[in-house]
Amino acid sequence: MPQALNINHLAKSYGSVRALDDVTFSVAPGEIFGFVGSNGAGKSTTMRIVLGVLAADSGDVRLGDAPIDFDGRKRIGYMPEERGLYPKMKVGDQLAYLARLHGLSKSEAADATEKWTRRLGIHGRLGDQVNDLSLGNQQRVQLAAALVHDPDLLVLDEPFSGLDPVAVDVMSEVLTDKAAQGIPVIFSSHQLDLVERLCDRVGVISGGVMKALGTVDDLRARDGLRLEVRGPRSETRWADGLPGVTDVEYRDASAVLHIDHGTDDQQILTAAMAAGPVHRFATTAPSLTELFRELV
Template structure:
């Protein structure tokens, strides 16, 4: 487990990070979301040792992270940093070799990874000749080629088309399946919501919410309920404590002033024998994000 505790960072009089605390669990995909300037990149750089914090600790498995631990990290910065005139496979093999891989093993792993990322036909192309989307995939390959034990990615889905997003999602899920903690930032909240096990929301340098998708929906989700019946649901208006938000034939969206009122709706629907579904309204990550950062 990668743990950040009490991370604080100042730039002069500006407090960039204020007591940032969260954990990235082993084998868990954690989405790190926040607006521009919220502190995501600064937090990641401190976790990697690229920046020093003014206070707080970064730990792995309960002990402070050291240089040897960080050599086992994989990192993809938001800014592309590959050598533009090197061929793609040559570049990726080179990075694996820097981590101590033998030439044969580095080439084998780099080739397999690039093919998985949909770059198998571009192995001998220079990095600068690739499209922006393919350069992004190449940057992801650079972070993964040494098979890191912790993975930190800054906006990995930026510039990718929907098919490429699906490909990268599958690769990251496989990395997490090996037991590695994986954290990535993204502005694409729909992707984060679909892919992640856990979420961390940051705003103005402070953590506003953290937890699994289900936990955040329980804490910040909608208190409205949907009822769908095979008949007319107009009777719901007569249930005490119920405020009908939307209504259309057998469908009703409502708020209840108590659990007892909600249960009364369900009991009445069951007694009429025509319940198709009775569910809490699904709350999106975008809605939760808007609530917690305001």
């Protein structure tokens, strides 16, 4: 039965470089967790420690309450950022071989290879060598390799990289389906629109430190709301000093106000109308992309 992935106080250094500094988070059964950060932020290092490819200097990784041992790692579906496939091996043979390494019988491996190559749209390439495929189809094969043994946990490093929009939809559907089956799913991505759309929770890491952790809505609302007002001329600076307004960005005939939760927006509207006609008055929260820029 799938259990939560618990990452507890991971630290990792390479000489004087602190790659991870007290990184702690969890991924619950049935949850899709987005792990985002700039290149070199610590995402891949964390995932490699989960897989046992790297050893942490301190901290641990657990499935449920138990440390992940060799048998536990056989139940993980891992998709590395750098493709971990044999380039001169045929797709079908490779997937069946990897399934056998995870403990499936020959017939089970063949059935699983059939299932996932059809699901991911690469069944017609079973007899092709991996290095004869496009980068997008190689990525589909890599995902099939992560799924072919029916894992209890999915750890995917940049799974959407190089995929066309149709393949992105297929990949998204697969991850959503696996989560619906109770599988914890963690993936890293620079495509923050996908993270925002797919993920139940998000962790933002920078310089090896977790900068933010929570649901997309919680993260977007963490620094209050923004209020866009169009109409009054910026030179009037009509919003300066209004209660609950923490910052104002004046732009020609509009202004973006950063406001605290619970601020009386009608008082703001009254002040705006006193300064000129109001053509737009709407509250918004920053997108995940904007939040990422602020944090990183």
